[in-house]
Amino acid sequence: MSANHPDVLVLDVNETLSDLTPLRQRFEDAGLPGHSLDTWFAATLRDGFALTVGGATAEFGAIGADVLAAQLSAAGIEPTEQTIRSVLSGFTQLSLHPDVVPGLRRLHDLGLRIVTLTNGSATLSEQMFADAGLLHLLEHRLDVTTPARWKPHQAAYEYAAEVCGTGLDRMALAAVHPWDIDGAKRAGLQGWYIDRRRTPYPKTFLAPDLVVADFEDLADQVRPA
Structure with a gap:
């Protein structure tokens, strides 16, 4: 074809x-399992899509930070700004x-x-x-x-x-x-x-x-x- x-x-x-594979190590360094990357990415897209359907919008990074904070909290890890920044900064590398x-x-x-x-x-x-x-x-x-x-x-x-x-x-x-x-x-x-x-x-x-x-x-x- x-x-x-x-x-x-x-x-x-x-x-x-x-x-995106190298980001798994950053999730692990933050105390989460490496496969949390997949859940995080899917949830970030979900929330971005939901805002779009509702006629609103937000930046990918802002949504991703919220999703990551929820994942950290659910795992009993303090979602500090430094931890979130350390994980998401991997997108630039x-x-x-x-x-x-x-x-x-x-x-x-x-x-x-x-x-x-x-x-x-x-x-x-x-x-x-x-x-x-x-x-x-x-x-x-x-x-x-x-x-x-x-x-x-x-x-x-x-x-x-x-x-x-x-x-x-x-x-x-x-x-x-x-x-x-x-x-x-x-x-x-x-x-x-x-x-x-x-x-x-x-x-x-x-x-x-x-x-x-x-x-x-x-x-x-x-x-x-």
Whole structure:
């Protein structure tokens, strides 16, 4: 299966590009089990989605701090500002998955304009992209501050299209999160599922236009412009 060539490739950041695994050690250093990272991330997304549905918004970091404070308290650990900062500051020190750099370089060479769109803060990932030598490949690094609606709300994808000056039907979103793929497709984009973990795609969501193992596989599947 190969993908039709859009003008713009929109990339999710957390987990799709960045490897969150090193954060497990920070949770353990705070006194929590390493797998608390997964619960924390899911709960942070849940609360961000809930605010969006209710017509409100809050920053990823603020929501994440509240969720972490609740986890620490439930474990009988004092949720001090220092402990919370020590855990969450790890987001500024993450690295990319190994397939990202070669994959994105090949996708760029195929003529795709590449942008990132995250529910987190775009500034948190700047060092990660700089260290990987990818900043020059990213036309825009966007977050949901301006639309004030988290993905998968349509407003987030419309914002990316407006910044890029192109139609939603000329864009594709690549992500490891089915909810992001579903939201993008409902907004009018192609949805490309990065399935590193070989996880069955939920049947309740709109099916992706393309399923690939990683970004190198994606570059193999995209038709030249």
